Amino acid sequence: xxxxxxxxxxxxxxxxxxxxxxxxxxxxxxxxxxxxxxxxxxxxxxxxxxxxxxxxxxxxxxxxxxxxxxxxxxxxxxxxxxxxxxxxxxxxxxxxxxxxxxxxxxxxxxxxxxxxxxxxxxxxxxxxxxxxxxxxxxxxxxxxxxxxxxxxxxxxxxxxxxxxxxxxxxxxxxxxxxxxxxxxxxxxxxxxx
Amino acid sequence: xxxxxxxxxxxxxxxxxxxxxxxxxxxxxxxxxxxxxxxxxxxxxxxxxxxxxxxxxxxxxxxxxxxxxxxxxxxxxxxxxxxxxxxxxxxxxxxxxxxxxxxxxxxxxxxxxxxxxxxxxxxxxxxxxxxxxxxxxxxxxxxxxxxxxxxxxxxxxxxxxxxxxxxxxxxxxxxxxxxxxxxxxxxxxxxxxxx
Numbered sequence: 609x610x611x612x613x614x615x616x617x618x619x620x621x622x623x624x625x626x627x628x629x630x631x632x633x634x635x636x637x638x639x640x641x642x643x644x645x646x647x648x649x650x651x652x653x654x655x656x657x658x659x660x661x662x663x664x665x666x667x668x669x670x671x672x673x674x675x676x677x678x679x680x681x682x683x684x685x686x687x688x689x690x691x692x693x694x695x696x697x698x699x700x701x702x703x704x705x706x707x708x709x710x711x712x713x714x715x716x717x718x719x720x721x722x723x724x725x726x727x728x729x730x731x732x733x734x735x736x737x738x739x740x741x742x743x744x745x746x747x748x749x750x751x752x753x754x755x756x757x758x759x760x761x762x763x764x765x766x767x768x769x770x771x772x773x774x775x776x777x778x779x780x781x782x783x784x785x786x787x788x789x790x791x792x793x794x795x796x797x798x799x800x801x
Numbered sequence: 802x803x804x805x806x807x808x809x810x811x812x813x814x815x816x817x818x819x820x821x822x823x824x825x826x827x828x829x830x831x832x833x834x835x836x837x838x839x840x841x842x843x844x845x846x847x848x849x850x851x852x853x854x855x856x857x858x859x860x861x862x863x864x865x866x867x868x869x870x871x872x873x874x875x876x877x878x879x880x881x882x883x884x885x886x887x888x889x890x891x892x893x894x895x896x897x898x899x900x901x902x903x904x905x906x907x908x909x910x911x912x913x914x915x916x917x918x919x920x921x922x923x924x925x926x927x928x929x930x931x932x933x934x935x936x937x938x939x940x941x942x943x944x945x946x947x948x949x950x951x952x953x954x955x956x957x958x959x960x961x962x963x964x965x966x967x968x969x970x971x972x973x974x975x976x977x978x979x980x981x982x983x984x985x986x987x988x989x990x991x992x993x994x995x996x
Contacts, residue, residue: 618958622849708970
């Protein structure tokens with residue numbers, strides 16, 4: 609390849625001078641995404657606090673099966689909090705280096721956190737369903753006022769449907785993130801080659 | 802460097818690309834004005850890089866917008882950067898990689914030919930202008946078909962970056978950048994020859 613060839617290609621390439629307007633809409637969307645991530649984190653903290661409070665209340669109340677329900681709630685809450693912490697434990701500050709290689713490392717890191725988060729979200733729902741089963745058992749065999757049983761079954765049914773929806777979302781999220789992580793790892797290998 | 806950018810950088814105590822001290826503070830520049838000045842200066846580079854990674858016109862525009870957002874978010878860091886053009890190229894390439902990774906699972910809908918606009922040129926006759934446009938399309942198609950690692954290097958070289966600057970943008974050693982550039986240019990010439 610001669611220098612003239614390359615000079616001509618460079619001229620040709622740079623002769624394309626398109627213009628594009630700044631993206632205020634996308635800036636707003638990105639800010640919303642950042643807020644959504646913060647809200648998720650805040651929601652997890654609030655749910656943990658409420659879960660612990662509810663379990664303490666259940667254990668200390670004189671309701672039938674209160675201690676069992678309290679211990680189950682506490683175990684579920686702590687498991688969920690632990691799984692969330694495990695998923696977020698990988699999070700780290702960006703490297704500060706703006707090179708493509710450093711950015712790819714950061715993107716790989718974020719993708720690994722996302723995969724962990726999807727994985728943790730899936731498995732959080734397993735003890736959740738066990739807890740639901742335990743509640744159903746306690747409800748079915750416990751002593752309640754006659755009109756309370758249908759209401760409790762409706763609550764349990766709604767909770768079970770909500771759990772199923774959450775687990776389905778976790779599966780879809782995980783399945784979307786895993787190929788993204790694989791592609792980033794492939795790009796990293798290509799860049800290191 | 803055009804005046805708005807020079808004023809913007811001088812306002813933040815930045816040195817010019819060639820290392821000369823920037824002009825003394827003259828006017829307070831808002832972040833919006835700063836972004837607008839940056840995009841006036843480097844907007845074409847951003848669009849060319851975006852189009853080299855995304856052949857679909859609509860998605861290329863989305864990518865350009867994503868790059869603008871990333872630049873917006875990185876504005877405070879710009880104030881400490883000596884070479885703004887290199888910094889813009891880094892951000893553009895970084896966003897392009899993220900885009901390529903995320904968009905790989907979405908189906909392609911637009912032919913590669915659509916990426917090029919029919920641009921006004923300095924050609925003497927309409928025939929020359931048509932030939933120039935054709936040649937540019939062939940070049941853009943050849944760049945877009947390169948593997949990503951080579952494409953990253955070749956777009957920077959076509960933008961006039963030195964091997965040292967390519968190494969800085971990609972975060973690799975200068976010798977590795979030179980090898981990468983050699984391979985990328987050879988692959989590009991081969992594809993253009995085949996076209």
